[in-house]
Amino acid sequence: MELIFLLLWAMLRSGEATGHGNGKCPAPHYIEFAEIIIDRVMLGSKGRYKCEDGYKRTIGESNLIVCINDTGLIRWTTKTSVCTRVSMATSQQSERKPQSSAPENPVTIVPSDTAGYCGIPSPVEHATPTMTHYAVGQELHYKCLRGYDARPPTSDISTCKEESGKIFWTRLSLLCTNDSKSGEEMTQPIPITDTSEPSHVPPVMLHVCTATSELSHVPSVMLPVTVAVSTVFPIIFILLGWIIVPKLWRRRSFTEEVKTEKTKSILITAARVEMESEVEAHRLKSNM
Known part of the structure; x- marks a missing residue:
């Protein structure tokens, strides 16, 4: 009886520490001229490996990774090989495809020493991991890029919460600006596609940082x-x-x-x- 009680208590503690992962968080807030830093990936979060230029996903090989609880060990599902080199003709055809015009937010997963959370996904040759799904309880740390942090606050945290059956991200008070755009133009949603479709990967890359400055005055x-x-x-x-x-x-x-x-x-x-x-x-x- 005591053993069953201890197991139940451990499961509850694990759920409190890592999030239950039920439901699907909507697209996180898009803040122009800001980066997103994740230090604790919640249980149930998902990501995909995106092949580098000149490589494509191996047929029959899934590029999906999930933060799971493997008998008490919180970890990412591992992948050994995802991408293979493409021929010259296939590479030229892929270059002709129109690029997605969806907004991008640089997302960086930093190492975490806290047990019970997934860290950085395992490296895979010729592939880069991207976050595609966030679990309830996930925190995203927003920070203005250098040169666009003239107005406080320059950093904020948004959390994916579930209340009364509704899942949402907490509101941000962050505003990163170069004094050429209004506040209404700063906040737009990031489209995140269903993770069940490997062909639709949202363009949110790790260690990517782009910004366009328009200094009109x-x-x-x-x-x-x-x-x-x-x-x-x-x-x-x-x-x-x-x-x-x-x-x-x-x-x-x-x-x-x-x-x-x-x-x-x-x-x-x-x-x-x-x-x-x-x-x-x-x-x-x-x-x-």
Whole structure:
């Protein structure tokens, strides 16, 4: 009886630690200019190996991996070989296929030392693992890319929850921006296809990081320039006025003094000439 109780208790603890995996989480939030980091992959989460360029999935070989509980050991189902090299003609045909235009979020699974969670999937030659399905209880850590984290908060966590039969991701308050897009354009859903169809793999790759910057205006640069213009120019005008106005005033005063001296000199000369004329006239009159 005690052994049965211990087994039940262990199963409950395992379910609390790793999530029960029932139901299917919807597409996680898409945040432009942000990356997603997963440190604890929940039990029941799924992923697929995507072949590199020049390789294709081996016929009859599934590329699906699942985080399972293998008699108390939480691990990914292993794959030894998934991809094989394709011929030149097949490679050229695959290059002509149109690329998916669905939005991408860089998803990175980091090593976790915590027992009871799946870590990084085992490496497979010529293939890259991608996350395609998240179990209830999964946490996704969002973080703005460097250069797009000007507005706080720059990181947040979204959790897949199930309440009243409804499965949803908790709301994010994160906003990564380059000041060229509105808040409504920042959040869009990521389409995640059914994991039962290997041919439809959502384009959410590990260690992928893409961003397009459209710098239409930079208000943070214009503000200091405006402040500098409105502050420095009046000071320059005041200094120039303080230097130039006294000089102009002294020059005007000097000009007026010169004019006055010239006028005095002319008057004195005219008086002398008139006096000499009177003396000469008086002398002539005396001689007569």
